[in-house]
Amino acid sequence: MSKAIHDLVRGVVDGSLSDDEVIHWLRAVFEGGLSEGDTIALTEAMRDSGEVLEWGSEIANLVVDKHSTGGVGDKVSIVLAPALAACGLRVPMISGRGLGHTGGTLDKLGSIPGLSVERSADEIRQQVERLGVAMVGQTDALVPADRRMYALRDVTGTLASIPLITSSIVSKKAAEGLSALILDVKFGRAAFMVERADAAELARSMVDVANGMGVSTKAVLTTMDQPLGCAVGNSLEVLESVETLCGNGPEDLEELVCVQGGLLLEAAGLADGMQTGALMIHDSLQDGSALECFRKMVEAQGGDASILESDASLMRGLGLMDPDLLTTELCAGADGWVEDIDAMVIAEACLGMGAGRKELGDEIDRAVGAILEVQVGDRLEEGEPWVVLYHRDEVAPQTLEVLLGAITLSDEEVKPVSRIAEMIE
Secondary structure, three states, X not given: OHHHHHHHHHHHHHOOOOHHHHHHHHHHHHHHOOOHHHHHHHHHHHHOOOOOOOOOOOOHHXXXXXXXXXXXXXOHHHHHHHHHHHOOOEXXXXXXOOEOOEOOHHHHHOOOOOOOOOOOHHHHHHHHHHHOEEEXXXXXXXXXXXXXXXXXXXXXXXXXXXXXXXXXXXXXXXXXXXXXXXXXXXXXXXXXXXXXXXXXXXXXXXXHHHHHOOOEEEEEEEEOXXXXXXXXXXXXXXXXXXXXXXXXXXXXXXXXXHHHHHHHHHHOOOOOOHHHHHHHHHHHHHXXXXXXXXXXXXXXXXXXXXXXXXXXXXXXXXXXXXXXXXXEEEEOOOOEXXXXXXXXXXXXXXXXXXXXXXXXXXXXXXXOEEEEOOOOOOEEOOOOEEEEEEEOOOOOHHHHHXXXXXXXXXXXXXXXXXXXXXXXX
């Protein structure tokens, strides 16, 4: 079967297999699944369908990355990648764009004036060797098999297959030449996988396949019922990312950054445990070294790093002081403790204001979005603002009405809980 899978992937790339032939195979996998061994064979063949980044022996064991299945306000990568570099790791982070209610790292980084996310494989390698970090988009040279297979899955209703999702995600990460990988697999009302059991099944599959390919991999199951952090929207999330890189970020965001970073530092042998590694990441946020790595990366990728010099220059540079940008506050209708903020409602409102794409070719407005003034567990008084919307046009009354239902208040004190539900290794 392994040879047959390699032959199939070769046919996908060189065009010797027709769309109908590839679709027939995809449907067979969708309906019947694949064994772990065959999923590894498929993932290896997809990885090897294009260029694989290679690293010198002096840094090969330090090359790491993370992947998130996506959510609302998920800006972990923007903070984590430079923090890892500040701690001595090498991070060739290849990310994607957003679609629907989940934002993409590349769209967020695109809020920074001049910053380019287009790099060749050689340019990625050189930048990571020199600075320790690159945050870029997919190149044509890496995993060409996935582009055709994903496009065919998309139009044939075969996207929701654990082996096919696993091979798509892990092949692209393995092509970076990683020694270690962390997977942030989210579940909840605003996650790709709503049910925890489904998220755990996907996480287990990816962990087993990646480890089977020689990449030391663990997964963290995290909740995605409320937005992560307080900012939703591209420029606003970059603003919050920089605040976190300065040691002033929301606790839930910093927890995920530190835990995932700690696991990678442990896997690479630079920390004697996750907690030690998490403290190293925390220190890099407090002492400015993570921010400096981010500044150097922005500069190396053509971005205007001067916007990082002050709060005002950052707001201006991200387009958040545009006189055409309007703000609207929504206020609490009663006193109480915040019990819930529905991430899906917030995301759909931001999408409606132009923050994201409904289809791949859609233009986005990077400055629009929302800032939560409170998170779960905070106390609100009647009339106190709980969210500020950034928008161009007047927000439709029905959107405001739906948003007012996004927050749930309790008469009793609410204790916030960790977003980390489980670790899978």
